[in-house]
Amino acid sequence: MPIDSAVKKVGFAALMLAGLIAAAARTAGAHHGFAVFDTTNQKTIVGTVKEFQWTNPHTWVWLDVPNDKGGVDTWGFEGMSPNFLGRRGWSRSTLKPGDKITVTYFALKDGSKGGAFLSFKRPNGEELSMWKGSPTEDN
Amino acid sequence: MSYWTKTFRAFTFVALLWAACVSLVAAQGFKRPAPTAADWAALAKLPDFTGVWEVSMGPAPSTSRIINPAIGVPSMRPTALSLTPAYEVKRQVLMAHAEEDNQSANCLPPGMPGIMAQPYPMEFLLTPGQVTIVIEAYSMVRHIYTDGRPLPDDPDPNFFGTSIGHWEGDTLVVQTVGFSTQTEIEPHVPHSDKMRILEKFRLLDPNTMSIETEVTDPEALTAPYVTNRILKRHRSWTIAEYICEQNNRNFVDQSGKAGINLTPPSDASPAPKQ
Numbered sequence: 001m002p003i004d005s006a007v008k009k010v011g012f013a014a015l016m017l018a019g020l021i022a023a024a025a026r027t028a029g030a031h032h033g034f035a036v037f038d039t040t041n042q043k044t045i046v047g048t049v050k051e052f053q054w055t056n057p058h059t060w061v062w063l064d065v066p067n068d069k070g071g072v073d074t075w076g077f078e079g080m081s082p083n084f085l086g087r088r089g090w091s092r093s094t095l096k097p098g099d100k101i102t103v104t105y106f107a108l109k110d111g112s113k114g115g116a117f118l119s120f121k122r123p124n125g126e127e128l129s130m131w132k133g134s135p136t137e138d139n
Numbered sequence: 140m141s142y143w144t145k146t147f148r149a150f151t152f153v154a155l156l157w158a159a160c161v162s163l164v165a166a167q168g169f170k171r172p173a174p175t176a177a178d179w180a181a182l183a184k185l186p187d188f189t190g191v192w193e194v195s196m197g198p199a200p201s202t203s204r205i206i207n208p209a210i211g212v213p214s215m216r217p218t219a220l221s222l223t224p225a226y227e228v229k230r231q232v233l234m235a236h237a238e239e240d241n242q243s244a245n246c247l248p249p250g251m252p253g254i255m256a257q258p259y260p261m262e263f264l265l266t267p268g269q270v271t272i273v274i275e276a277y278s279m280v281r282h283i284y285t286d287g288r289p290l291p292d293d294p295d296p297n298f299f300g301t302s303i304g305h306w307e308g309d310t311l312v313v314q315t316v317g318f319s320t321q322t323e324i325e326p327h328v329p330h331s332d333k334m335r336i337l338e339k340f341r342l343l344d345p346n347t348m349s350i351e352t353e354v355t356d357p358e359a360l361t362a363p364y365v366t367n368r369i370l371k372r373h374r375s376w377t378i379a380e381y382i383c384e385q386n387n388r389n390f391v392d393q394s395g396k397a398g399i400n401l402t403p404p405s406d407a408s409p410a411p412k413q
Contacts, residue, residue, distance in 0.1 A: 031243055031244065031383070031387075031389065032240050032241065032243055032244035032389045032397075033239075033240045033241065033244075033397070035239040035240045035397040036239075036240075036389075036397050036398065036399050050403070050405070051403070051404060051405060053386055053404060055385050055386035056380070056381050056382055056383060056385045056386065057246070057381070057383045057385075057386075057387055057389075058386070058387075058388070058389075060386065060388070060404075062403050062404065062405075074403045076388075076401045076403060078388065078389075078399070081259075081381070082379070083259060083275060083379040083381060084258065084259070086379065087373075087376065108399065112399075112401055113401065114399070114401045
């Protein structure tokens, strides 16, 4: 499936959040719970992709974000597994080093530099969610 | 030698032979005969369970979709979990001391019945005398023996138990016994070593599978606990690798606290150059 077909404008953040929580509830049996994340605290952050790890049990987006000291901090965002995402339009090349993106995430409760990856947006307005919902019917 | 002595000796011989056979079977277990061409051909007459299926991620199916008039009224309807007083106390204790996350954060796979409820697909393989379920989550496998062997009397307790199955019309009926008490019926719901699980697998339409699951446990449950799931077939899918230890950054420590490892991969010490 081409990446473009999975790119979807998400008009209402609330709608996406509702979908996320529903999906999270359905996947309660998955790798782990959301204990370390503050699911009431949805944030965005702008940075440059340093590395996209297409690995189990989670994909990881490592994002270089300028800090207020004139340097750069590397933030880590945990995403759904490559198995899940690969059936929903993502691939290991969806994000490449150097891509400038805005990440929407659930912050870590302890305030560390990272969180649960929800979606990202490119400067041209393309937006892609981790939780695209049901895969297409293919039977 | 008298008639009675001969008879006694013959009887003793037969008894010893029988005892030897029983101990041989016990020692070696059930021996499945080599499959014949007819055994392979018989598979074609069974419902087509082949391929990759995933628990439907869409809206919860309505009861009318589970109860398909064409198949008949299902034998099992979903029920609420009802624990015995002793196990209700155990559950309260578990919940009071609950870890922030479950052990799957440390890559320990869930056992039965939780492994059948993962948000990942599973593949059904039918061969003579056996149905094999390849479960993508944690790269797990269930073996269901349909070759007529009995359930074991004293199975080793393990995560998925020991399963035997048979076909009742178009329904695969599976009995499973012998579960480790490391596994749970639901999160924080323990079971005894007498837990049994009955599963009924059948097709509601060519690409929709129903799995009815009934958990019974004379020590833990006051009534059977029944859950139903609907799976959709995905003909273009294959089962992917799922090595949980590949890049697991989640954990629950010994005090039950959940955590996450945020060391960027490129900051980790590089492999020594050759």
